[in-house]
Amino acid sequence: MSGDAASADAAGRFPSGDPPVAVRDLAVSFGDLEAVSGVDLTVEPGTLVALVGPNGAGKTTVLRAMTGAIEPDDGTVRLDGDATSGLSAREVARRVASVPQETGLSFDFRVRHVVEMGRTPYLGRFDGHGAEDAAAVDEAMAAAGVERFADRSITEVSGGERQRVLLARALAQETPTLLLDEPTASLDVNHAVATMELVRDIADDGRAAVAAIHDLDMAARYCDRIVVLAGGRVRADGPPADVLDAEAVRDAFDAEAFVGRNLATGTPAVTAFPRSDADPRRVHVVGTGPDAARVVARLAAAGHAVSLGVVPEGDAAAVAAANAGAGARVVTVPPFAGVTDEPLAAARELAASADVTVVVGGNGTDRDRTDARGRIADAAERVVTVPDDVDGEDLLAAVADATA
Amino acid sequence: MRVRRRATAWSTALAAVLAVVVVVSAGIGPVQIPPAEVTKIVLNAAVVPAGVEFGATGAGPLALPGVEFAYRSPFAFPVDDVHRRIVLLVRLPRILLAALVGFSLAAAGTVMQGFFRNPMADPSIIGVSSGAAVGAVAFIVFPTALSTTLTLPLLGAVDVGVSYGTGVSLFAFVGALIAAFGVYAIATRHGRTPVATLLLAGVAVQTFLGAVISYLQLQAGESLRRIVAWLMGHLSGAAWSEVGVTALVVPPLFAVLLAYSRDLNVLLLGEEEARGVGIDVERTKRILLATSALITAAGVAFAGIIGFVGLIVPHMLRLVVGPDHRVLLPTAALSGGAFLVAADTAARSGSAELPVGVVTAAVGAPFFVYLLMNREVYEL
The missing domain is CATH 3.40.50.300 (P-loop containing nucleotide triphosphate hydrolases)
Known part of the structure; x- marks a missing residue:
């Protein structure tokens, strides 16, 4: 029929x-x-x-x-x-x-x-x-x-x-x-x-x-x-x-x-946040792993220009920064290579030129990395240290306070 | 195909029930006649056309000027002549009118409940009954002389006139259609008739016409009793001519409703979904409304307002056969016929005759309460 x-x-x-x-x-x-x-x-x-x-x-x-x-x-x-x-x-x-x-x-x-x-x-x-x-x-x-x-x-x-x-x-x-x-x-x-x-x-x-x-x-x-x-x-x-x-x-x-990017499917994965109306800043993030990735994602979503480093290549935070926008600069080192002087200098430069530098977690066990952290933060004009499990709103408030 | 088989099986069974109810009812009354004898009387009265002769004066059940039909009866059982007269001249017209009216009201009620997707809908919802009542009451209060002599070309002077009873029915019929059309016109904007608006327009028109009826009753004086009798519904004194007119009008209208039963199923999805599967919604609604209004008007024109048949019977059958209108519509209509015949038999077999509307309401209201308490109505 x-x-x-x-x-x-x-x-x-x-x-x-x-x-x-x-x-x-x-x-x-x-x-x-x-x-x-x-x-x-x-x-x-x-x-x-x-x-x-x-x-x-x-x-x-x-x-x-x-x-x-x-x-x-x-x-x-x-x-x-x-x-x-x-x-x-x-x-x-x-x-x-x-x-x-x-x-x-x-x-x-x-x-x-x-x-x-x-x-x-x-x-x-x-x-x-x-x-x-x-x-x-x-x-x-x-x-x-x-x-x-x-x-x-x-x-x-x-x-x-x-x-x-x-x-x-x-x-x-x-x-x-x-x-x-x-x-x-x-x-x-x-x-x-x-x-x-x-x-x-x-x-x-x-x-x-x-x-x-x-x-x-x-x-x-x-x-x-x-x-x-x-x-x-x-x-x-x-x-x-x-x-x-x-x-x-x-x-x-x-x-x-x-x-x-959805890890399982490789297709775009959208995470929405409530509107914060933050004034856009240049923010440098120091930290590695999923916690730093989370910080990068939230800062980028709020409209901040994010840079990151030093992190190992392929680190979760590096992936997040790569997705954060074309302008995100990331300083990486090969995995297990340790932080050498050259990338350290590059990261210090990014930190120095940023409006604020966010250090994620302060009590890492990796001595060398902790040293590097300290030396990058030293280069920055304004430093905000946030805990690993920082809340998104607290993070944005800390950045806003530091640059007010 | 399964649906068609179910519809046929149910309809055949219920048609048989209706036939039994009719035969039993015809035997009940001041003179008790056994069903077997009733059957013989009915069979004796059955005729088949045996021939046609032109140029004669015209006679027989189907009288056309200039055409003579010859009939013969295939049966000749020996029956009591008094019983024969009681059955054929007194009881059967009334019973058959009851069957036709019940059939019409239940069919229209089924369609209205589906159409409005509302369990409280009944044939009167679009103002048909109120309109009929105003028409009938107006004629009873101000009996208009409907006889006149017209001079027509070719035929010369012709007496045109209708009897009092026919006048009431005619006014009721016309009043019903005017009211229904009024409700439709009020609810229609830019070619669309939202059912919610239609429902409310129906309520408004019914309320207004109710006021008109009350006013006319105040003006009625002597004829108040007749008005009350009409408003309560009555089948007494039904004539073969009324049965004939109803029997001619109702089947084609019912056939239209039946042809639209699948569309009615789809309309239950909601109008936009119905459109999505290819139903021309506004056109289908117009056809269903007009046909329901006509079939209801045909039902109430001779019998007055008979409540609850159009409300209760569809609900009852929906519980039994389900909501598919291809099955529900014919079964509800046949059950409506049987129900009204039974109710009218109860109405006339007491010591004093009751209006049939009283019986249907007295049986119908408690049954409706029963349905409500069992929550069946909510599920419709």
């Missing part, structure tokens, strides 16, 4: 050559409130695009406009080359399927029945479900992992299970494009990853997917492209590694952030 060309071709070939979703200069207002404006967004087949941004940035509005659920005040949304305004609900439902954050469903339908509703765009008024529909429903339930509770009532399953049921329903629609609004919001870590893997596979099969997502690490890990929305406008658009930096997060989310 799914004779429609667009859906029969869900495997990824788009005969028309038009992108599955093309948003041009989209503007939507609710009354006097401008939700989004000037949004351009094209989704190519085979890609998974993340829409990220703070609450109220307009992510859901963009997704709703893509399904034609809201009429744009300006601009167009084209699905497979055709403007949504000219498509019937049924035609739209054969091109895009949405996974909403929550469903309004409160009647106790069986899970299987809810998934079957995804076949609605293919059924005539008097058609029953055919073999093809049953196969699509079974496949969707297997992919979303809801078979186990297929015969339970939708009112009896947990929030996370419900969300997977909605995903299964969208899969049963067999559309070339899948839109997901916070697909992992109420899922445990296992199912969140499973869901994103599934969406990734769908994109790899040649379909297009757009996910509004809060978890930036998850977005960076699974998406080909990240579109940052803030205040109803696109602030950045590109591959995760290009888009996700401290600057972009500060701009979009009004929060300080340190963008490191």
